Amino acid sequence: MANAKRLLIVEDDPAMRAMLHDILETEGYKVTSFGDAPEALEHMRRHGLPHLIIVDLGLPSYNGFELSRRIKQMGDVPIVILTGDSSPESKVLGIEQYAEDYITKPFNHREVLARVARILSRFADQSYAHEPLVTIDNHLAIDFANSALLRDNQRVALTPTExxxxxxxxxxxxxxxxxxxLMARAWHNEEVYEETLRVHMHRLRRKLQPDSKGFQYIRNERGVGYRFITEEEVARH
Known part of the structure; x- marks a missing residue:
C-alpha cells in the first residue's frame, strides 16, 4: 500500500460513502472519505492533494460544483462527479467545467472501478503534489493545497491560476x-488567448525567481510551450 494511489471521497450519505470506500480500498487504493466539503478541503490543506477525488453534488454545506471549483484552485486534480442528478444541464456543466467523468446513481461497482482506473492511467504520476510541502531544491518548495511557495524560506502567495x-x-x-x-487545463476550457498565458507565466517566473539573472525554473520553448526544470537536471545534461 506504500505506493497506492490516494483517493478522496466526498459523499454525505453514510451508507453510500462506506460502500464506495470499501470497494475502492479492496481494489488497492488508499481511500479517505468525508461527509461534507469543509472537512475535505481542510484535510487537503493539511495533508496534500490526492490522485483523484470523487464528489457528490448534494452536499450539506455547499454543492459539489462549488467544492470542485475550490479544488481546481488548488491544482489540476482529476474529479469524478457521482450523483443522482441525471439532468443534461448538470452533466454538461460538470464535464465542461470541473470533472473528468460524471456517473449517475445507481451505478455498477465494476463500472466505477473501470472509470477510476481509466482516468488515473491518463494522468502523469503526480505523487509530488500529494504531500503538504513539495521540495524542489534547497531554495524552493511548493504548497499546492494552500496555493503558495516557499522561496528561501519566504512564503509567496500564488493565484489559483498560477x-x-x-x-x-x-x-x-x-x-x-x-x-x-496549459490554457485548457488552467482555465478549465474557458476561452483564453496565448498572450494571457504569457503574462501569467511572466508573473509566475518572477515569483519563483525575482532575480532575472538567477536560475529560471520555467523555460519557454518557442512555438511549442513551457518546461519546468531544476538546476540539478540542467547539470546532468
Whole structure:
C-alpha cells in the first residue's frame, strides 16, 4: 500500500460513502472519505492533494460544483462527479467545467472501478503534489493545497491560476507542456488567448525567481510551450 494511489471521497450519505470506500480500498487504493466539503478541503490543506477525488453534488454545506471549483484552485486534480442528478444541464456543466467523468446513481461497482482506473492511467504520476510541502531544491518548495511557495524560506502567495500552471508544469518536470494544454487545463476550457498565458507565466517566473539573472525554473520553448526544470537536471545534461 506504500505506493497506492490516494483517493478522496466526498459523499454525505453514510451508507453510500462506506460502500464506495470499501470497494475502492479492496481494489488497492488508499481511500479517505468525508461527509461534507469543509472537512475535505481542510484535510487537503493539511495533508496534500490526492490522485483523484470523487464528489457528490448534494452536499450539506455547499454543492459539489462549488467544492470542485475550490479544488481546481488548488491544482489540476482529476474529479469524478457521482450523483443522482441525471439532468443534461448538470452533466454538461460538470464535464465542461470541473470533472473528468460524471456517473449517475445507481451505478455498477465494476463500472466505477473501470472509470477510476481509466482516468488515473491518463494522468502523469503526480505523487509530488500529494504531500503538504513539495521540495524542489534547497531554495524552493511548493504548497499546492494552500496555493503558495516557499522561496528561501519566504512564503509567496500564488493565484489559483498560477498554482494550476505550476501544478501542470511540475507534474511533467523536464518535459515540454504545450501552450494549448496549459490554457485548457488552467482555465478549465474557458476561452483564453496565448498572450494571457504569457503574462501569467511572466508573473509566475518572477515569483519563483525575482532575480532575472538567477536560475529560471520555467523555460519557454518557442512555438511549442513551457518546461519546468531544476538546476540539478540542467547539470546532468
Amino acid at each position: 498554482a494550476n500552471l505550476l501544478y501542470l508544469l511540475v507534474g511533467n518536470r523536464g518535459k515540454v507542456v504545450s501552450s494549448e494544454l
